[in-house]
Amino acid sequence: MTPTQVFTVGALGGLAALVGLVLFVTLAVGLYLLVARLIDAAEEHQEQRRRRRDSDTCQAILALPTTDHPTE
Structure with a gap:
């Protein structure tokens, strides 16, 4: 793989990790x-x-019944 391809794969991996972290x-x-x-x-x-x-x-x-009624 050329250095550009390695860089591209690494950048895509980092981007995928970032998206995964944001989703998490x-x-x-x-x-x-x-x-x-x-x-x-x-x-x-x-x-x-x-x-x-x-x-x-x-x-x-x-x-409840009250007790203030007159007593007999």
Whole structure:
């Protein structure tokens, strides 16, 4: 092979490695963002469940019979 051909093959190999690295970083960042959104969604769902549970508890307490009626 001539030196020009060796240089061309080396340049193509380096370019392919660079493209592979960019794709890998893009995939890693995308996966990180996806997992972060899933974790945030799960935490928000847990928070909504906690709020609903607290609301149900308050409504149950309010539904209890009162003791401020006149005693006999």
